[in-house]
Amino acid sequence: MTRTERLGYGALIGVAAAGAALGVAEPVAALVGRGSSPVVAVGLAVIDAVPRPVKDFGIRTFGQHDKEALLAGVFVLLALFAVGVGVAALSRRWIGVGGVVVFGALGAVAALSRPAASVVSAVPSVLGTVAAVGVIVFLLRAVPRPAASAGVPAAAAGAARPAPRHRSRPRARLQDQPQDRASARDTPPVRRPGLDRRGFLAVTTSVVAASAALGGVGRFLTSLRDVGAERRGITLPAPADPAPALPAGADLKLPDLTPFLTPPRDFYRVDTALVVPQVSIDEYRLRIHGRVRHPLTLTYQDLLERDLIERVITLSCVSNEVGGDLAGTARWLGVRLKDLLDEAGPADDADQLLSTSVDGWTCGTPTAVVRDGRDAMLAVGMNGEPLPLQRGYPVRMLVPGLYGYVSATKWLVDLELTRFSDVAPYWVKRGWKREAPIKTFSRIDTPRPLANATAGRLAVAGVAWAQHRGVEKVEVRVDGGAWNAADLAAVPSVDTWRQWRWEWDADPGRHTLEVRATDRTGATQPEAREKPFPDGATGWHSVVVTVS
């Protein structure tokens, strides 16, 4: 067998085996549920395990497509591994079988370590492994063998046969008994001669096609769990306490200026979920327990039957860099979290409200902040619709003034009153601060960085936020000169961002514009640039423009 043939047959065997593994594992995973898909579980294990700089790099490089990039990466690695295993299996069958088992074990361990896992979570990986081993053994027998078909000496074909016995014999013995070689040539190969090339390709193609068909079945089974249709059928009750109409002039409506209400498709998304969790309102239960006097369990309907409040709130992410856009504003509808907690009756020492999503992500919020009178809520609606699936359908938490990782749990299913000293949530375990109020932030949206402008009157505008403290002042300066107060747009409350605008009489030349904001406590954004880790970026945003 030539090198090219070995590579070709090996690759086909490996890829067919990997395909069979996934073709069997994925539909089984769709039935088993609990995040048992080996591909997804391995991807999630990668997300949980990679160090922060790599994760940040991934988010920066792939942006909203970081999840697709990760899944693609898992597939590429799987394919490379499969080709390697297939080629190696041609000479040593046990390497092929062993390689598949190792990979199957990886999938099983990853699936078993998901938060919702039980022993059945390993079943998809185990069955997938069995299928892949079967395919490898079967295709190894079917590989065309020059020895049998073209009369090439068996000794040459031996290279392609798995673990020929005489290879492990001491060399001396081979020399002592020269007839050993001759007998090897004369003895017909133990295994069957294999198919010819066309036959082999036909068999391999059938295996791949069968796997793809099974994969299709898996997709169909998964789609049955989709709760999109259920969501579209929901009619939300009117709020008992509606959001007041937006004040006139909240949106200055300038070209390139971020709109006051974020268009849904532009709202940033940050979470560790590789596939959007599907939580049906029929099965939805929210537990409130831990250090409380009266533990509660609420259904989705229980939540809707309570008085709902509606508020416009700006949510932002701690990973936002200076000048970044990981923030968005929406009209949210939900149940006041304070009321629910008051009913449960937290113990005095329960300083942390630990919230958990259906996929096991955890978040810790100071109990005192949730109860201090701000509009902390369990949101069921966004912009007049049921919560979109990727926003945490059917229920998410929101606490104005705190970064998302300490307040905004999506796909919320569990609220436990605990102590900060007892439990560290997901990001806190990874070094981020456990208390994370949103830092005052301001951004120049227009002119764009490195824009070319015409000399004369020019609108400089952007947004600033200091949720729950409120933005008091925004100032702009040119080329390090004196600060100029910008005009501030109206806002519905201190919990949203605020648009600002300053008229600039621009002279020709290259200029640097800088912005800084002051919140209502009188604190001005510090100039010093800090990275987002461990509790939010600081520093003034600046933009360089060329005026001619």
Ligand SMILES: Nc1nc2c(c(=O)[nH]1)N[C@H]1C(S)=C(S)[C@@H](COP(=O)(O)O)O[C@H]1N2
């Ligand atoms: N279940 C779950 N909820 C989560 C997260 C997550 O990873 N999983 N990420 C949080 C973070 S870091 C932020 S900034 C907000 C983002 O909410 P959005 O995706 O709706 O913009 O969700 C929070 N809620």
Ligand SMILES: [Mo]
């Ligand atoms: Mo975040």
